[in-house]
Amino acid sequence: MSRLSAAVPPWLAHALRAQRGPVPWSAVVRGALAAGPLLLVAVLSGRTSVGVVAALGAMLAGINDRPGSRRAAVGRLGVPALAGAGGLLVGSYAGAHVGAVTLTLLLTVLGLLAGAVSAVGPVASGAGTQLLVAAAIGAGMPLPEPGWQRAVFFVGGAGWLLVLRLALPTPGATAGDYRFDGERDAVGGVYDAVAALLEAVGGPEAPGRRVALTAALDHAQDALGGPRLRPYASSAAERRLHAQYAAALPLAEAATALAWAGEAVPERAVEGPRRLAVAVRTSTHTGPLPAPSRSAPALRALDDALLHAADTFDRGGDDTALHTRRRTATSLARTVLGSAGREYGLRVALCFGAGVAVAQALHHARWYGSHSHWYWLPATAVFLVKPDLGPLASRVICRAAGTVLGAVLFAGFAALLPRPAGLVALVALCGALIPVATRHFAAQTAVVTVLVLCLVMVGGEPGASWSRIGETLLACAIVLLVGHLPALGQRGGGVRARLTHAAEAAHVYLAHVLDDGTTDDRAGRWTLRREAYRALAEARASIDLAAAELPALARHAEGTDEVAATLERLVDTTTACAVQLDDTGRLTPQHTERITALLDELAEGRERAGLVVKEGQALPVPLAG
Numbered sequence: 001m002s003r004l005s006a007a008v009p010p011w012l013a014h015a016l017r018a019q020r021g022p023v024p025w026s027a028v029v030r031g032a033l034a035a036g037p038l039l040l041v042a043v044l045s046g047r048t049s050v051g052v053v054a055a056l057g058a059m060l061a062g063i064n065d066r067p068g069s070r071r072a073a074v075g076r077l078g079v080p081a082l083a084g085a086g087g088l089l090v091g092s093y094a095g096a097h098v099g100a101v102t103l104t105l106l107l108t109v110l111g112l113l114a115g116a117v118s119a120v121g122p123v124a125s126g127a128g129t130q131l132l133v134a135a136a137i138g139a140g141m142p143l144p145e146p147g148w149q150r151a152v153f154f155v156g157g158a159g160w161l162l163v164l165r166l167a168l169p170t171p172g173a174t175a176g177d178y179r180f181d182g183e184r185d186a187v188g189g190v191y192d193a194v195a196a197l198l199e200a201v202g203g204p205e206a207p208g209r210r211v212a213l214t215a216a217l218d219h220a221q222d223a224l225g226g227p228r229l230r231p232y233a234s235s236a237a238e239r240r241l242h243a244q245y246a247a248a249l250p251l252a253e254a255a256t257a258l259a260w261a262g263e264a265v266p267e268r269a270v271e272g273p274r275r276l277a278v279a280v281r282t283s284t285h286t287g288p289l290p291a292p293s294r295s296a297p298a299l300r301a302l303d304d305a306l307l308h309a310a311d312t313f314d315r316g317g318d319d320t321a322l323h324t325r326r327r328t329a330t331s332l333a334r335t336v337l338g339s340a341g342r343e344y345g346l347r348v349a350l351c352f353g354a355g356v357a358v359a360q361a362l363h364h365a366r367w368y369g370s371h372s373h374w375y376w377l378p379a380t381a382v383f384l385v386k387p388d389l390g391p392l393a394s395r396v397i398c399r400a401a402g403t404v405l406g407a408v409l410f411a412g413f414a415a416l417l418p419r420p421a422g423l424v425a426l427v428a429l430c431g432a433l434i435p436v437a438t439r440h441f442a443a444q445t446a447v448v449t450v451l452v453l454c455l456v457m458v459g460g461e462p463g464a465s466w467s468r469i470g471e472t473l474l475a476c477a478i479v480l481l482v483g484h485l486p487a488l489g490q491r492g493g494g495v496r497a498r499l500t501h502a503a504e505a506a507h508v509y510l511a512h513v514l515d516d517g518t519t520d521d522r523a524g525r526w527t528l529r530r531e532a533y534r535a536l537a538e539a540r541a542s543i544d545l546a547a548a549e550l551p552a553l554a555r556h557a558e559g560t561d562e563v564a565a566t567l568e569r570l571v572d573t574t575t576a577c578a579v580q581l582d583d584t585g586r587l588t589p590q591h592t593e594r595i596t597a598l599l600d601e602l603a604e605g606r607e608r609a610g611l612v613v614k615e616g617q618a619l620p621v622p623l624a625g
Helices: 002-007 010-016 025-032 035-044 048-063 070-097 100-120 122-140 147-167 178-200 206-224 236-261 267-282 297-315 329-337 339-364 376-384 392-416 421-437 441-458 465-483 493-514 522-547 551-557 560-584 589-609
Strands: none
Touching: 010 392, 025 048, 025 147, 025 421, 035 048, 035 147, 035 421, 035 441, 048 070, 048 122, 048 147, 048 421, 048 441, 070 100, 070 122, 070 147, 070 178, 070 206, 100 122, 100 329, 100 339, 122 147, 122 339, 122 376, 178 206, 178 236, 178 267, 206 236, 206 522, 236 267, 236 297, 236 522, 236 560, 267 297, 297 560, 329 339, 339 376, 339 465, 339 493, 376 392, 376 465, 392 421, 392 441, 392 465, 421 441, 493 522, 493 551, 493 560, 493 589, 522 551, 522 560, 560 589
């Protein structure tokens, strides 16, 4: 695959690339027990349409059922489900009481709002997607129940999957309280990532291992920081995991400083974090840990961090903070109304509104015959315009291929399987396949297409396989056209907004470290370091996505990858400075010269990339000694 990726354009290579990893058997079991059984109960009780709506809610929740903790799953599954119920309610009443023009305008405005809110983060993006998809389904799917009942049953379907997520133990998770297996795995992953980085110090793999450490820390923060009724960890097991996560932060800081220095570390320095990772996952004591050499500031910091972690694991710790700051309403509003929110909101509104308009025109022209299922076109446009699923060209290719494959597969199954029992079983099978199919957009599209066509046929409509292909191709054409309009907001607004945020976070972190009055505030420093690295990871992901677009779109993000690389080196150097100041209270000429050079390089790179530095945000220049 690597040779093929090098031989084809980036936008096509992305379409051919799939995620790898072990099969998420827990999610597979939940998927099999979600939509299929709900539909079966509804069919047996004579309320098939209710089962269709509940199965749709479970299906959409299943798409968001990703690895992580149970607490984090409450927000990741619950918030989009509530948004989908609201969309279903609005769409149902709008579709029944307003005309085609008013409906198109209303759904276009809804698309503008949902798109802008999606810029806040992954959960908000999932909520915006479900809001629009459910609104289209509510307006276009003929169901006997009133809108409020549809919304209730939709939430019920998603809620059933969430109950399964909270109640079912993870296979193989036998250590400790099974309710926290996601948290244990996430915190253990941090210690594994620290060990991997230490092992790679001085070699070419070190930068990639540092990025992996950032991802592990981000995942652990998310796993531990889900919604809660109380503002603190309420059980002893959870407090212990929080303290073990906090004990990993100085280890990560020392490992990053060692990677910055580039001198290989002894093997015994790697063994300690590995034993800590095993202790987290098995809920056991660490035993004696091998002490690394104390010949350099970063090695002394590593040794101190290992001693602190061993004490925390054996006796427990009182540091249960996650070292992250909650986003204020002002910062959320700034994101929604900023360049990223405006650009994405306008793009979603035009794609979704155009999809509704074309679908309404075809529907009233009787292109669909006597059956109303025009919602597929605008719902497809929503998924296609969603950047979380890959570059635009890749999304279009995968969606078209997945729909064709799904329609062909369903046509074959529908001709062979008994009705409705065979179709209900096929819904259960598709629900089980969704967690695996999410690794590639085309595979996910194929599975979802089969599942939805099953629901449509069980609900009483005849097969619509071939018309789905035509509607999907129309949606692809609409999104490709809108995606390449020359004056649609600030091009690359999302990339530039994330990169600017990363630069601001780096500025605050560096200023904190270089300020003699705050160098003793390690908890505050760790919070700022985590924010800087998380912002950099988000910016880098956005830049990599933009680079895989078609050339007409990719050129708007030119130069941003160099800025991101400079910021990464700057934050790494700042971390090395923090460890040096902790040890000696003074910066060496090497640290000073490196930061000064990086600041100059960053200023030039931001100017070339067109990133505006706000007044008062000039980064400080350190003074040796």
